[in-house]
Structure formats: C-alpha cells, structure tokens
Amino acid sequence: MDASRTTLSLFGVKSGIADFLDLPLKKLLAIVTLISLLSACAAQKQPADAQSTAKTDTEATTDSTASDLTDDLTVDKPDPTLPQVKLSRELMYEILSAEIAFQRGQWESAYVTLIAAAQQSRDPRLAKRAAEFAVSARSPVDALNAVRLWMQFAPQSDEALQNYLGLVIVTNNLAEAEPILVQRLQTAPPKIRGTLMLQMQRLVSRAKDKAAAFAMVERITAPYSDTLEAHLALAQAAASNSDLPRARQEADTALKIKPDSSLAILTQAQVTEDQTQAMALIEEFLRKYPKARDVRIAYARSLVEKQQYDDARKQFELLLKEQPDNLSTQLALGLLNAQTNHPKEAEKYLSAYVATLSAQENQILDPTQALLILSQLAEERNDIPAALKWLDQIEPGDAYLSAQIRRAELTAKGGDINAARAILTQTEASGESDQSRLILAEAQILRDANQFQPSLNVLDAGLKRFPNNVDLLYDYAMAADKLNDWASMESSLRKIMHLAPSNQQAYNALGYSLADRNIRLPEAYELITKALQLAPEDPFITDSLGWVQFRMGNLADAETTLAHAYALRADAEIGMHLGEVLWTEGKRDAALAVWRTARKQDPGNEALKSTLTRLKIKL
Numbered sequence: 001m002d003a004s005r006t007t008l009s010l011f012g013v014k015s016g017i018a019d020f021l022d023l024p025l026k027k028l029l030a031i032v033t034l035i036s037l038l039s040a041c042a043a044q045k046q047p048a049d050a051q052s053t054a055k056t057d058t059e060a061t062t063d064s065t066a067s068d069l070t071d072d073l074t075v076d077k078p079d080p081t082l083p084q085v086k087l088s089r090e091l092m093y094e095i096l097s098a099e100i101a102f103q104r105g106q107w108e109s110a111y112v113t114l115i116a117a118a119q120q121s122r123d124p125r126l127a128k129r130a131a132e133f134a135v136s137a138r139s140p141v142d143a144l145n146a147v148r149l150w151m152q153f154a155p156q157s158d159e160a161l162q163n164y165l166g167l168v169i170v171t172n173n174l175a176e177a178e179p180i181l182v183q184r185l186q187t188a189p190p191k192i193r194g195t196l197m198l199q200m201q202r203l204v205s206r207a208k209d210k211a212a213a214f215a216m217v218e219r220i221t222a223p224y225s226d227t228l229e230a231h232l233a234l235a236q237a238a239a240s241n242s243d244l245p246r247a248r249q250e251a252d253t254a255l256k257i258k259p260d261s262s263l264a265i266l267t268q269a270q271v272t273e274d275q276t277q278a279m280a281l282i283e284e285f286l287r288k289y290p291k292a293r294d295v296r297i298a299y300a301r302s303l304v305e306k307q308q309y310d311d312a313r314k315q316f317e318l319l320l321k322e323q324p325d326n327l328s329t330q331l332a333l334g335l336l337n338a339q340t341n342h343p344k345e346a347e348k349y350l351s352a353y354v355a356t357l358s359a360q361e362n363q364i365l366d367p368t369q370a371l372l373i374l375s376q377l378a379e380e381r382n383d384i385p386a387a388l389k390w391l392d393q394i395e396p397g398d399a400y401l402s403a404q405i406r407r408a409e410l411t412a413k414g415g416d417i418n419a420a421r422a423i424l425t426q427t428e429a430s431g432e433s434d435q436s437r438l439i440l441a442e443a444q445i446l447r448d449a450n451q452f453q454p455s456l457n458v459l460d461a462g463l464k465r466f467p468n469n470v471d472l473l474y475d476y477a478m479a480a481d482k483l484n485d486w487a488s489m490e491s492s493l494r495k496i497m498h499l500a501p502s503n504q505q506a507y508n509a510l511g512y513s514l515a516d517r518n519i520r521l522p523e524a525y526e527l528i529t530k531a532l533q534l535a536p537e538d539p540f541i542t543d544s545l546g547w548v549q550f551r552m553g554n555l556a557d558a559e560t561t562l563a564h565a566y567a568l569r570a571d572a573e574i575g576m577h578l579g580e581v582l583w584t585e586g587k588r589d590a591a592l593a594v595w596r597t598a599r600k601q602d603p604g605n606e607a608l609k610s611t612l613t614r615l616k617i618k619l
Contacts, residue, residue, distance in 0.1 A: 091117060095126075111137075115130045124154035127147070127150035128160070130146040131147045165180060165181075170206050174213065193224065197229045198233055205236070210240050218237070221234060228258045228263075232254050234246075252268065262292050265281065265285045300332070304332075310340070327356055327357060334346050334347075351374065354367050388407060391407045392407070417446070424438050424441055424442045439459065453483065463476060470496050474492070476492050489510075490510060503534075504538070507528065507530045508531035511526075511528035515551050524551075528544045532545060539565045542568060546578070550581050550584070555581060562574065562578040565578075573598075599619060
C-alpha cells in the first residue's frame with residue numbers, strides 16, 4: 001500500500017509523554033489530572049460507620065476541598081480498570097503537596113511524593129502524573145521509571161505503552177522496545193501493518209545510536225521484505241544512519257514494488273545527494289504520473305526553495321486547476337505572485353483564499369497573512385479605502401496590534417489625523433511593550449503631519465507612565481530636536497546611554513546632532529566612533545562619521561567615509577552629505593551628479609532642498 005497520506009498513530013493515540021520532551025508542560029494538564037484523580041477517588045462509596053464518624057476541623061476542611069472540586073462532576077460508575085482507592089486525608093495531602101511543590105519549581109520532591117503514593121495505592125494515574133513531572137524537568141530516565149510503574153498498574157493501557165516505547169527509545173534502551181514492536185507487527189491486520197512499520201521507524205529514529213536503530217529496523221521488518229513499507233522504513237533508517245547508498249538501494253526496491261508510489265519517489269529524491277538529479281527524478285515521475293498531487297506539491301515547494309519562482313508558479317497553477325478551492329494552493333500562488341511583483345495576480349489569488357476560507361468557515365487556517373499583504377497591495381496602488389477594508393477584517397491575535405497601528409497610519413495618510421489617533425486610543429493593549437508601541441505610533445503620525453509639539457506632548461505623557469522606556473526616550477529626543485529643544489534631546493539620549501549602554505542609536509543621534517550644529521566636534525567624533533564600534537558598517541552611522549569629519553575639516557577622509565556609506569545604502573540624505581563634501585572640494589560635476597541622483601530617489605526630501613537652497617544651487 002502507498003502510505004504517503006496515512007495519519008494513523010502507532011497505537012491509536014496520536015501523542016504521548018515522549019512527544020512532550022521538547023515542550024513546556026502546561027498548567028492546565030496539571031489541573032485536569034488533579035481534578036480527575038480527586039473526583040474518581042472521592043466517588044468511591046464510603047462505609048456507613050465512616051460516614052457517621054465525627055470529623056476533626058482538618059478532616060472537615062479536606063472533605064470540603066474535595067467537595068468543591070467535584071461538585072460539578074458526575075461519576076456514574078467507578079472505572080473497573082482502576083483500583084478502588086479511598087481518598088484518605090493522607091493521600092489527599094500527598095497529592096496536593098506534590099502539586100504545590102511542582103508549581104513552585106520543586107519537581108524532584110513532587111516526583112518522589114507521587115511515586116511513593118502510586119506504589120502505595122497502585123493507582124496508575126499517580127504514576128502517570130509523576131512521569132509528567134519528570135518530563136517537564138527534562139529527565140527522561142526518571143520519566144521512564146514512572147512509566148514502567150504506570151504500565152505495571154495499567155497493563156492494558158495503550159497510552160502507557162506508547163509512552164513507555166517512546167522513553168525507552170529516547171533513553172537508548174532499544175532492546176526493551178524490540179520484542180514489543182515485533183509482537184505488534186505480528187498481530188496487526190495486514191492492511192495496517194505497512195503503516196505501523198513506517199511509524200515504528202519514526203519512533204526508533206529518536207534513538208541516539210543510529211547504527212543500532214537501523215539494525216533494529218532491519219530485524220523487525222525482515223519478515224515483510226516483500227512490502228513497499230518495509231523498504232521505505234529501511235531507506236529512512238539508513239538515511240538517519242548516514243548510509244545514503246543503502247538508503248537509495250532500499251528506495252529503488254520500494255519503487256520497483258510499486259512504481260506509482262508517491263512516498264517511494266519522494267524518499268528516493270530525499271536520499272539522492274545530487275539535488276539536480278533528485279529534481280530530475282521527480283520531473284520524470286510527474287511525466288509518468290501527472291495526477292500525483294503530493295509529489296507535485298513537494299516539487300513546487302522545492303522550486304520555491306531554489307527561488308525558481310516562475311516554474312513554481314506554473315506547478316501551483318496546475319494544482320489549482322485540479323482543485324480550484326484548495327486553500328493551500330490559493331495562498332501559495334498569492335504569496336508567489338506578491339514575491340515576484342505580480343500585484344494583480346497576487347490580489348486575485350489572495351482574495352480567493354480569504355473568500356474560500358470565509359465560505360468554508362475554516363477554524364484552523366488564519367487569513368491574517370493574506371489580509372496584510374492585500375492591504376499592502378492596495379496601498380501600493382494608492383487605494384487607501386481598500387487597504388483599510390482588508391485591515392478591518394483582521395481579528396484579535398498576534399498581528400492585531402500591528403494591524404491597528406497600520407490602520408491608523410493609513411487613516412492619517414488619507415488626511416484624517418484625529419480619526420487616526422482615535423483608532424490608536426481605542427485599541428486595547430496590555431503590558432508596557434504593546435502600550436508603548438501605540439504611543440510611538442501616535443507620536444509618529446503627528447510628527448509626519450508636522451505637528452511637532454503635539455507629538456512631543458504624547459511622548460512626554462508616555463514617559464510619565466514608562467519613564468525608563470528606551471524607545472519612548474529616543475523618539476522624545478528626536479521630537480525635542482525638531483523643536484530646537486537641544487537640552488531635552490541631549491538629556492533623553494544620555495539617559496538611554498545609561499539605561500542601555502549598547503544602544504548605538506543614542507550615541508549616533510547625539511554625535512550627529514552636535515556635528516550638524518558644528519559644536520563640540522571632538523565629543524561628537526567620539527560618540528559616533530563609539531556607535532560605529534557597536535554597529536560596524538551601519539550606513540547611517542558611517543554617514544554621521546563622514547559628516548563630523550567634514551565639519552572638522554578632514555575633507556579627504558570625509559569623502560572616503562561618505563562614499564562608503566553611500567555604497568552601503570544609496571539614501572538621499574547620505575547623498576546630500578556626499579554632494580556637499582564634493583562641492584566643497586571643488587568637484588562640482590561629481591557633486592551635481594550625486595545630488596541629482598539623490599533628488600530622483602526622494603524628490604520631496606526637505607533636508608536636500610534646504611542644502612541646495614543654502615548653497616544656492618539649481619539642479
């Protein structure tokens with residue numbers, strides 16, 4: 001069988017403790033486990049004489065806690081596979097103390113307490129919870145010991161078995177796993193045996209000893225050497241063991257068994273070192289089997305990785321022709337066309353993606369990326385209403401704050417500054433980072449509208465809330481500079497240097513400001529040199545260095561430095577500085593050429609206009 005699209009889990013459970021070895025344990029799991037354990041224990045019928053016995057204050061409190069946890073839970077019948085455990089005061093105390101210790105970061109004491117409680121009560125849930133503690137602490141050996149106990153108390157549990165297998169593989173105890181895997185293959189129905197072999201190979205691939213893992217896969221698949229999956233499992237195991245010749249041999253054998261197998265050709269391409277040859281194998285396969293969708297998808301993605309975008313687009317178009325409403329293909333074509341500067345085609349596919357997603361009421365896929373790009377495409381053609389329409393559809397999530405800020409910027413670009421500010425003030429944000437982003441965005445909108453004093457006021461109010469926020473301090477300094485409040489500018493930049501000594505922008509800003517005002521030039525040079533040490537090859541800091549060299553009269557050095565900065569980034573203001581140095585040196589034609597280029601890059605640049613006016617130059 002071709003198992004390329006099979007998603008069955010090894011034992012009917014899609015994930016286990018071993019799968020979480022690289023993931024943080026979620027607190028919710030602890031709460032759910034604790035409640036289910038307590039409710040199951042509390043549901044056991046108590047003897048009549050125990051019910052009539054007077055309770056101490058401590059016992060009453062304990063019973064009240066259990067009652068609170070189980071009021072909303074109904075247990076019709078005790079689970080016959082679980083032990084009949086009385087929820088005694090001592091057991092309750094051990095469970096709660098273990099959970100509290102774990103929440104406080106004392107996982108070892110929590111682990112020991114639950115292991116002891118599990119051994120005493122023979123309750124597999126306590127052993128499972130102890131294993132979870134060990135997993136969260138990245139201690140697979142302790143986790144394995146707990147899972148062994150779990151299996152002992154729940155021998156029929158596939159979940160326990162799956163986690164046991166995962167942990168013995170991770171801890172390199174392959175010999176323990178082999179007989180279980182062999183037995184599972186022997187008893188599996190033939191129609192799912194191939195899938196099991198592939199899943200077993202993926203499980204065994206976690207072992208550190210890749211040679212031993214390959215040898216084990218070779219042994220357990222030997223009785224099934226006439227099947228496609230046996231050779232695919234061996235190919236993957238050989239590749240994991242860095243034995244590509246053997247991997248190719250096994251992939252070739254798999255293809256001979258089933259020449260139209262998508263998984264076999266993809267495996268063959270994967271284990272072929274020469275990428276050109278691998279792509280040729282895929283292309284030949286697609287000529288023979290043009291309906292092999294999985295192979296075509298893999299081929300198209302490989303073309304994208306090789307930046308062969310036109311060829312990739314053709315492949316995705318073929319895929320879309322077969323399945324016009326396929327969301328992944330619509331999105332891929334939209335992104336590809338946006339990447340290759342085909343805005344109309346990008347908008348067509350991304351709009352279709354958003355519409356299809358909405359019609360299908362898909363709760364898994366997120367349209368945010370497509371909506372952001374659609375908004376950008378509309379903005380690039382100067383259709384601000386359309387750009388806003390797309391942004392309006394973005395729902396709360398990771399990109400929501402950025403989308404609201406962009407909405408405000410576009411609204412301001414359309415001329416409605418008050419509405420733009422309203423968007424920002426009405427946007428909810430938690431935490432200093434997000435709140436400061438909104439403040440910075442509002443200040444920038446006002447600064448872009450040449451409302452420098454209101455911009456400074458917004459930043460001043462923000463700094464009253466977050467006095468040590470470096471981003472707010474920096475923008476406050478820039479706003480103060482616009483208002484010629486140099487004392488406030490310098491004070492803010494000096495505070496940044498104190499709070500964040502590695503912030504190169506603060507050194508550069510103050511150094512450039514001094515150089516531009518032609519004062520304290522040695523200090524300016526020192527500040528800019530410090531900034532350049534922190535960020536070598538930064539074009540704007542290099543520009544500042546060239547400018548202070550010019551102010552200090554070092555024309556040759558200034559020309560060299562500014563030419564280097566302009567080569568790093570052909571920015572209009574860097575060109576403005578370079579042109580002035582060339583003009584001062586008497587290199588008039590070169591200066592005019594640089595200025596003309598700079599004006600062409602940024603026709604509205606006010607600094608460039610001011611320089612040309614000051615020097616009485618007409619281009």
